[in-house]
Amino acid sequence: MATESIERKTVGKVRPHQTQNEGLVFEKSSPGKKAYKLPPLDVPAVDASSLLGETHRQASAGLPELSEIEIIRHFTRLSTWNYAIDLGMYPLGSCTMKYNPRVNEFVARIEGLAEAHPYRPDAQAQGILEVIDLLQKCLTEITGMDAITLQPAAGAHGEFTGILLVRAWHESQGNARKKILIPDSAHGTNPATAAICGYAVENLKSNSEGGIDLEALERQVDSETAALMLTNPSTIGVFESQIHRIADILHAKGALLYMDGANMNALVGKVRPGDFGVDVMHLNLHKTFSTPHGGGGPGSGPVACKRFLEPFLPTPVLVRSAGEPQSSVTISAAPGALHWEYDRPQSVGRVRAFYGNTGMFIRALAYILANGPDGLRQTTEDAVLNANYVRAKLEDLFELPYKTASMHEVVFSDKRQAAKGVKTGDFAKRLIDYGFHPYTVSFPLIVPGALMIEPTESESKEELDLFIEAMRSIAREVEETPELVKTAPHSTRVSRLDEVQAARKPVLRWRG
Numbered sequence: 001m002a003t004e005s006i007e008r009k010t011v012g013k014v015r016p017h018q019t020q021n022e023g024l025v026f027e028k029s030s031p032g033k034k035a036y037k038l039p040p041l042d043v044p045a046v047d048a049s050s051l052l053g054e055t056h057r058q059a060s061a062g063l064p065e066l067s068e069i070e071i072i073r074h075f076t077r078l079s080t081w082n083y084a085i086d087l088g089m090y091p092l093g094s095c096t097m098k099y100n101p102r103v104n105e106f107v108a109r110i111e112g113l114a115e116a117h118p119y120r121p122d123a124q125a126q127g128i129l130e131v132i133d134l135l136q137k138c139l140t141e142i143t144g145m146d147a148i149t150l151q152p153a154a155g156a157h158g159e160f161t162g163i164l165l166v167r168a169w170h171e172s173q174g175n176a177r178k179k180i181l182i183p184d185s186a187h188g189t190n191p192a193t194a195a196i197c198g199y200a201v202e203n204l205k206s207n208s209e210g211g212i213d214l215e216a217l218e219r220q221v222d223s224e225t226a227a228l229m230l231t232n233p234s235t236i237g238v239f240e241s242q243i244h245r246i247a248d249i250l251h252a253k254g255a256l257l258y259m260d261g262a263n264m265n266a267l268v269g270k271v272r273p274g275d276f277g278v279d280v281m282h283l284n285l286h287k288t289f290s291t292p293h294g295g296g297g298p299g300s301g302p303v304a305c306k307r308f309l310e311p312f313l314p315t316p317v318l319v320r321s322a323g324e325p326q327s328s329v330t331i332s333a334a335p336g337a338l339h340w341e342y343d344r345p346q347s348v349g350r351v352r353a354f355y356g357n358t359g360m361f362i363r364a365l366a367y368i369l370a371n372g373p374d375g376l377r378q379t380t381e382d383a384v385l386n387a388n389y390v391r392a393k394l395e396d397l398f399e400l401p402y403k404t405a406s407m408h409e410v411v412f413s414d415k416r417q418a419a420k421g422v423k424t425g426d427f428a429k430r431l432i433d434y435g436f437h438p439y440t441v442s443f444p445l446i447v448p449g450a451l452m453i454e455p456t457e458s459e460s461k462e463e464l465d466l467f468i469e470a471m472r473s474i475a476r477e478v479e480e481t482p483e484l485v486k487t488a489p490h491s492t493r494v495s496r497l498d499e500v501q502a503a504r505k506p507v508l509r510w511r512g
């Protein structure tokens with residue numbers, strides 16, 4: 001099929017973008033152009049070489065030279081190339097790309113919070129310390145755990161911190177143990193974490209419902225098992241209903257239960273991991289609690305644990321002096337005041353500069369308080385409802401490898417479409433033409449050709465219907481014009497990239 005007719009068939013919300021032919025800023029440069037005008041020099045000129053000596057650059061740095069409006073237009077145009085949750089549904093499974101409410105941003109920009117310097121003495125930082133303390137209380141209540149650290153900067157960093165706690169506790173019992181059990185449905189960060197903490201990874205097979213095979217678990221747990229790392233709900237969006245028995249089997253052999261809590265958005269307000277036997281877990285504030293994932297920007301991966309692991313938490317730990325607070329202006333040792341405690345002999349040590357990504361704490365707390373307990377429960381129910389709505393509306397067209405009830409996400413496989421030569425990755429690319437960010441492609445690995453869809457609670461029925469219609473329309477295209485799907489996207493500036501070449505031999509430098 002000719003490219004032109006393919007382009008004309010581009011449908012949905014997207015049209016080729018008028019500013020997509022933006023070149024590199026270097027290509028727009030012309031020598032001598034400036035974006036500033038300075039008054040004439042009114043002091044004696046000094047020869048830079050005499051001041052800088054050998055460090056004085058002789059050749060031009062080759063920086064682009066443009067006028068102010070050219071710079072503004074260039075970057076404004078580039079900014080419109082981004083897809084964002086503020087533009088439309090972003091159904092990236094396991095990533096929980098929920099809307100970041102503007103009130104979070106407003107609160108995080110309040111001057112006294114945004115400008116709070118980490119070196120400020122505790123006595124003068126009581127406001128931000130109260131914010132941190134309140135968030136810690138909310139998160140320990142939500143998870144049903146006893147203690148928490150907010151230091152880790154992301155989910156994987158939380159896993160690392162959590163497994164350090166596991167290791168430190170086993171060491172305090174006289175044996176660090178050798179291995180960590182990880183189900184085959186796990187996120188790739190789990191085995192990476194275990195390995196970096198010095199443990200051997202032992203794979204645990206899932207049963208036909210996508211849960212843990214209890215008999216295999218019984219056989220594999222022994223006196224060298226440090227912990228099981230379990231994602232619940234799992235990466236196929238299924239709740240591990242045997243979680244209590246799993247905890248009992250581990251505990252009977254002195255092993256611990258680590259829960260990857262990245263999917264807590266399916267549980268908040270309904271069940272608490274602390275109540276079903278979890279010893280230590282991490283949360284992703286940038287998933288469950290609506291802080292932005294922001295282009296690689298700061299995340300936050302708090303680790304919550306049971307009382308017996310508390311002595312090992314990273315330092316410093318926030319503690320409140322005994323007694324009633326006296327007034328809002330106190331010295332740090334004053335009764336009721338908060339301060340950072342550094343003297344924790346069993347601590348695994350610091351895992352992050354300062355106290356963690358404080359701006360994320362403020363956003364997450366704003367989200368929790370704005371929703372309140374009933375609102376949080378409602379967001380969980382809406383997230384599960386939305387995923388099941390998508391499931392019900394697409395089940396007739398796509399293979400559903402695990403029929404177990406879905407929680408916050410649904411995982412189909414491309415089995416039927418692959419028979420026509422169209423794979424999950426092709427479907428994902430075609431979704432771009434319909435104005436949607438692709439779902440998660442080819443993960444989890446236990447589902448060959450996976451389409452992992454997580455709508456989150458943010459989406460209205462109207463947006464979900466547009467998405468469902470797009471998926472159904474693409475499925476029709478697979479029957480009628482499979483080439484159209486296999487060569488998508490057709491609405492973007494560039495179409496299919498050589499992904500291997502891009503990863504192996506990236507061109508990161510402009511050579512004029």
Ligand SMILES: *Cc1c(COP(=O)(O)O)cnc(C)c1O
Nearest residue numbers: 094154155156187189231260262
């Ligand atoms: C996102 C995710 C992680 C890793 O979190 P990051 O913040 O990206 O490091 C770990 N496990 C699961 C199940 C996840 O979805």
